[in-house]
Amino acid sequence: MLIWLAVVVGLVLVWRRCGGGLRRWLLTAGVVLWSVMSLPLTARLAMLSLEGRQPANYDRPEGAQAxxxxxxxxxxxxxxxxxxxxxxxxxxxxxxxxxxxxxxxxxxxxxxxxxxxxxxxxxxxxxxxxxxxxxxxxxxxxxxxxxxxxxxxxxxxxxxxxxxxxxxxxxxxxxxxxxxxxxxxxxxxxxxxxxxxxxRYRAREFRLSIMDFLPDPQAALRVQRSAHEWVGIIWYKLRYGV
Known part of the structure; x- marks a missing residue:
């Protein structure tokens, strides 16, 4: 909640003090983007994009030789x-x-x-x-x-x-x-x-709540981790062909 209030105050200050239309809009866009990337909802979607394809299984996979x-x-x-x-x-x-x-x-x-x-x-x-x-x-x-x-x-x-x-x-x-x-x-x-x-599955079942729309530093870290993994997947495809 404190983060969300800080974002709102920041936007107000941006609109009051920044001169020039383009500069104001660029700063606003940056704050809004940061806010969206810090939402638990965004983090959940980002994690699901990687974890959702393989549900958690706590049993030894059948046929595993090692x-x-x-x-x-x-x-x-x-x-x-x-x-x-x-x-x-x-x-x-x-x-x-x-x-x-x-x-x-x-x-x-x-x-x-x-x-x-x-x-x-x-x-x-x-x-x-x-x-x-x-x-x-x-x-x-x-x-x-x-x-x-x-x-x-x-x-x-x-x-x-x-x-x-x-x-x-x-x-x-x-x-x-x-x-x-x-x-x-x-x-x-x-x-x-x-x-x-x-x-270490971190994506949760998709159930919306008010907390999903309040910026959270842990959510931002999960979005960053997901982005890092997607970049890694793309890089490995280009570098190693896998």
Whole structure:
């Protein structure tokens, strides 16, 4: 509500103080656009454009010969934290992967993620994920590390090499729901049939309420995240042909 009031006050000030018709209209258009991009309704539509195609499924996909977990982010140790820590997105993916692992017979679990900070070149996301998954009860003998990748395309490329060496052609791919579309395309490019196993679904069932029309900073972040993913999808199509 405070954000909405600030927007209204800002518009009033723009119309009172800005000279020249074009400048006034450009500033107004910018404020209005920012407001629209900050609406929960806009965020919901943006997230649905990526997450709606693959509803959440908390069971291990039928036919999965392995589980591949794509890394997100992590933080190196510093004065505030004594050691490196996985960020929320990677933590949730690991938890989801552990749940899938325990639902059926033991299977290989490929952890995909390379170095993530030049200040700590000895650290890899894959190794941090392994340590966490072992704590969650995944047998270390079933864990395979892919610690060279720097992006989604390389996640798929290097993970596929590991899977092909073991005769695996179908794998459950664990990543954020918003990221599944791009990840699936990359794995198919390397002759691996990805079985979607998304997590961190943030789009909600479409039910309008007054709150959907009040600007919210979290909504703006979700719109930005969706826009980033769509740009990534387009870029991968142009750069890698996937």
């Amino acid at each position: 589980i591949v977990v794509l890394s997100g982010y992590a933080y190196i140790g510093d004065s505030l934290r004594p050691r490196a820590e996985l960020a929320e997105d990677t933590l949730v993916r690991c938890i989801h992967a552990a749940q899938l692992y325990k639902q059926g017979a033991r299977c290989p679990v490929v952890l995909s993620g390379g170095r993530f900070d030049a200040a700590a070149p000895e650290l890899t996301l894959a190794a941090l994920m392994r340590d966490f998954l072992v704590q969650l009860g995944v047998d270390q003998n079933d864990i395979l590390l892919e610690d060279r990748s720097r992006n989604t395309y390389e996640n798929a490329k290097f993970s596929a090499e590991i899977l092909h060496q073991r005769g695996i052609r179908q794998a459950a791919v664990v990543t954020d729901a918003i990221h599944l579309r791009r990840a699936e395309r990359c794995f198919r490019a390397f002759d691996i049939e990805p079985l979607p196993a998304g997590c």
